[in-house]
Amino acid sequence: MLERKEIAYEKTVLIGIVTKNQDEDKLNEFLDELEFLTYTAGGEVVKRFTQKMDIPNSKTFIGTGKMDEVKAYVEENEIGTVVFDDELTPAQLRNIERILKAKIIDRTNLILDIFAQRAQTSYARTQVELAQYQYLLPRLTGLWTHLERQRGGIGMRGPGETEIETDRRIVRDRISLLKKKLQTIDKQMATQRGNRGKLVRVALVGYTNVGKSTLMNVVAKSEVFAENKLFATLDTTVRKVVIGNLPFLLSDTVGFIRKLPTQLVESFKSTLDEVREADLLLHVVDISHPQFEDHIESVNKILGEIDCTEKPTIMVFNKIDAYEYETIASYDLTTERTKAHYTLDEWKQTWMNKIGDNALFISAIHKGNIDEFRKRVYKEVRDIHVTRFPYNNFLYPEIVEE
Numbered sequence: 001m002l003e004r005k006e007i008a009y010e011k012t013v014l015i016g017i018v019t020k021n022q023d024e025d026k027l028n029e030f031l032d033e034l035e036f037l038t039y040t041a042g043g044e045v046v047k048r049f050t051q052k053m054d055i056p057n058s059k060t061f062i063g064t065g066k067m068d069e070v071k072a073y074v075e076e077n078e079i080g081t082v083v084f085d086d087e088l089t090p091a092q093l094r095n096i097e098r099i100l101k102a103k104i105i106d107r108t109n110l111i112l113d114i115f116a117q118r119a120q121t122s123y124a125r126t127q128v129e130l131a132q133y134q135y136l137l138p139r140l141t142g143l144w145t146h147l148e149r150q151r152g153g154i155g156m157r158g159p160g161e162t163e164i165e166t167d168r169r170i171v172r173d174r175i176s177l178l179k180k181k182l183q184t185i186d187k188q189m190a191t192q193r194g195n196r197g198k199l200v201r202v203a204l205v206g207y208t209n210v211g212k213s214t215l216m217n218v219v220a221k222s223e224v225f226a227e228n229k230l231f232a233t234l235d236t237t238v239r240k241v242v243i244g245n246l247p248f249l250l251s252d253t254v255g256f257i258r259k260l261p262t263q264l265v266e267s268f269k270s271t272l273d274e275v276r277e278a279d280l281l282l283h284v285v286d287i288s289h290p291q292f293e294d295h296i297e298s299v300n301k302i303l304g305e306i307d308c309t310e311k312p313t314i315m316v317f318n319k320i321d322a323y324e325y326e327t328i329a330s331y332d333l334t335t336e337r338t339k340a341h342y343t344l345d346e347w348k349q350t351w352m353n354k355i356g357d358n359a360l361f362i363s364a365i366h367k368g369n370i371d372e373f374r375k376r377v378y379k380e381v382r383d384i385h386v387t388r389f390p391y392n393n394f395l396y397p398e399i400v401e402e
């Protein structure tokens with residue numbers, strides 16, 4: 001059902017709105033991210049349309065005038081795909097499709113599509129397929145009918161591609177089948193996890209593209225796939241790592257993103273079990289990203305959804321090599337100093353004041369501060385380990401011997 005196709009970059013436009021709770025700067029940040037998502041899915045963004053409105057138009061999301069503008073542009077420039085930053089209702093989707101006669105995709109659909117492209121194992125594929133069907137189910141009525149379904153490309157991978165699936169019953173049956181299939185796999189996975197014994201389990205978590213897999217590769221000397229696209233990792237990789245004689249398990253898992261489709265959180269439940277069952281979380285942050293604080297918030301929100309807020313957590317600020325800050329010239333007396341002007345030391349101070357030595361600053365790619373990182377993780381893992389294996393306490397000294 002899920003196909004992986006190599007496609008040429010599709011010409012795409014983005015649409016977002018400025019509202020009471022989303023000012024222009026925020027919208028631009030969201031659209032930057034949406035553009036990165038589009039690029040990851042195989043699209044090339046040629047234009048952005050934005051509109052100020054109190055609430056989205058219930059029929060067409062944006063207003064009529066704006067829609068005319070978009071329509072003219074789409075026709076003139078032969079745009080194949082239009083991506084909306086927010087989730088569209090089934091009715092909005094249908095109406096907009098009718099007007100623009102192009103493929104209409106929302107953020108959720110885009111993320112699902114990337115997951116579908118990237119799912120490598122049958123396990124990940126089953127999870128994505130389930131999420132796609134759940135997304136599709138309420139959108140079945142009359143959807144896609146006037147579109148060439150065979151066109152393929154972004155948003156066209158996965159369910160919805162064949163005509164029979166326009167039958168809700170078939171989709172529902174498929175959903176329960178996939179759920180059963182996942183349950184069986186879940187049980188196997190749980191057994192596998194059980195077989196790993198009482199070793200301390202550490203999980204790398206964080207926003208997508210922050211460097212979790214890169215860090216995993218450095219620490220576990222493994223070769224997990226890492227690249228500068230979103231959602232490079234979908235399956236969980238677990239490696240046994242030894243620091244100063246002390247063995248523990250380190251897992252690398254799927255990255256989080258704002259507005260992560262709830263269907264995905266649900267479907268990826270067992271992938272996320274790795275996080276849920278971990279003894280220690282390493283929350284990796286890309287400090288070189290201008291919105292890294294928002295990222296932290298989104299990750300914490302998702303951790304909350306899977307009941308992980310109480311877990312011991314170390315914040316690992318990565319990519320310090322790429323950190324940049326704005327400066328204010330000495331003669332400039334009007335510019336107000338904000339967080340964008342913080343030096344790295346100021347960030348260190350800020351976080352140290354908040355959480356003490358639970359904040360680390362590293363560069364995974366240049367192995368910067370990796371020794372400090374290893375020491376800190378060792379200490380934490382050791383503390384958990386000795387509660388589990390009190391009799392071999394003496395094996396692991398307080399300080400790592402270099």
Ligand SMILES: Nc1nc2c(ncn2[C@@H]2O[C@H](COP(=O)(O)OP(=O)(O)OP(=O)(O)O)[C@@H](O)[C@H]2O)c(=O)[nH]1
Nearest residue numbers: 209210211212213214226227231232233255364365
């Ligand atoms: N400058 C810099 N880039 C880094 C560093 N660590 C990782 N990167 C780059 O960041 C990008 C993403 O790295 P990944 O390790 O794939 O990130 P991830 O968190 O596993 O991403 P997902 O699996 O997509 O969630 C890659 O291009 C890495 O080379 C670092 O310390 N400094």
Ligand SMILES: [Mg+2]
Nearest residue numbers: 212213232233
């Ligand atoms: Mg990764």
